[in-house]
Amino acid sequence: MTALSTDKRPATQARAGGYAVTLGGIRKQFGSSVAVENLDLDVRPGEFLTLLGPSGCGKTTTLNMIAGFLTPDSGQIMLDGQDVHQLPPDRRDTAMVFQQYALFPHLTVGRNVGYGLQMRKRTKAEIRKRVAEALERVGLAGHEDRLPSQLSGGQQQRVALARAIVVQPKVLLFDEPLSNLDLKLREQLRLEIKHLQRELGVTSIFVTHDQTEALVMSDRIAVMRAGRIDQLDTPETIYREPANAFVAGFVGQSNLIPGICTEAGADRCAVQLPTSNIVHALHPGTVTAGDSVRVLLRPEALRLGGESAATSIAGQVVEVVNEGNIATVVVEITGDVRLRVAVSDPAALSLPVPGDMISVSVPPGAARALPAED
Structure with a gap:
């Protein structure tokens, strides 16, 4: 790698x-x-x-x-x-904000926030002033005398943040x-x-x-x-x-479809999918003709139904997840290869149901070809 x-x-x-x-x-x-x-x-x-x-x-x-x-x-x-x-x-x-807050349970909020300044031998007047400023910044002004157990989880994390920034x-x-x-x-x-x-x-x-x-x-x-x-x-x-x-699959929702590069230029290539469809894809400059690739298709870039100038891929709807403001339609295009299509306004569209045969359109510029092995 x-x-x-x-x-x-x-x-x-x-x-x-x-x-x-x-x-x-x-x-x-x-x-x-x-x-x-x-x-x-x-x-x-x-x-x-x-x-x-x-x-x-x-x-x-x-x-x-x-x-x-x-x-x-x-x-x-x-x-x-x-x-x-x-x-x-x-x-x-440096100062660290930890996952577990790491507050002293027996110390007040003010003393927790000021602990780092105390270790740095700052005067009491300076500690009071900077603690008050830090708590003001994180929205906890007036909480100096409370104990961590009297705060919510979000408030405790704000205390931890104030403790980190107070030492500048x-x-x-x-x-x-x-x-x-x-x-x-x-x-x-x-x-x-x-x-x-x-x-x-x-x-x-x-x-x-x-x-x-x-x-x-x-x-x-x-x-x-x-x-x-x-x-x-x-x-x-x-x-x-x-x-x-790996990056494509880890960051954001993605469809990664296997394919073969049939023709390659400096930054674009033609890729044959398992459905025999040809899609034209951008690539990062490491793909050549004959390479096995993974074609990245972001769900929000795909469209349900056929569109002019787009590659149309036929398949069967296997699942529809409607979250109100967005819906995800899962379409099986061949074997165990599936495409997820994001629909941004489900209320304005008659969504398909599982079992429907449907076309998925890949608009120009929507596909990116990546090396199959990295």
Whole structure:
């Protein structure tokens, strides 16, 4: 597997310095298991960068090495141009927001938030002032004297966020901080965190396996797999131009259909599907005639019924999931190959039912061909 990046920066700039965080050739192994392998990463000042990937891909291990909780077996970690390999966590000018809040249950909210300042020997007057400002920023003004047990889960996570920002770190680290919250609260807090990060201008690295969080919050996303970065780019580019089938399948809803490239140009190719249909697809520059490929068809790009200038694929409806504002129609086109088609306004359309024979249209530009093996 080759680590890929569509980041448009010249390679000379990527390693030339001026970054808030630079990882060079980082490797970490636990026993016989390699968690992170030869990982390079540059994080720009003030950027919100997300490490996205499935469980066990190395994203939290990477975050913990940046924080100083783990020591890499090899490689270099630079924070604001300084080699921090030998520095303990409390001297790295970073702050972490944890998944489990990690609040002291016997301390009040104010004392929890001010703990880092107390360890830094700040005066009581400064601690009171900065704690009040931090709590104001996270919407918890006036909660200084409450205990964590008197707060909701969302409020406790806001306390943890206030505790992190109160020390004014150069780099703010997030380890899946929203994963324990319910959906509505996650949606609310992800926007609040992003707004606060922009307001403070603090460089932030966010770890998650939730693709929606990554797409909504990030300036750039590093998609990780097996201890490496498969693709590093903006959310829009990662979604629209995934570098390989893994990224395409992990980020966003996708149909990945096997096919054979019958004709290839510099960035476009003709692909024969298992149904014998030919679709014209964009490709990332690594596909040649005769290659086995996976054709990416995003459900929202497909249409039910035939359309002029579109490739029409016949199939049988096997499932319809109507969620009110959107519906997903699953169409079996051959054998066990199925297409999911997203219908954005189900109320305006008479939806098919399971058993119906139907055509699925692939409009020009909707298909992307990716190497079958990566």
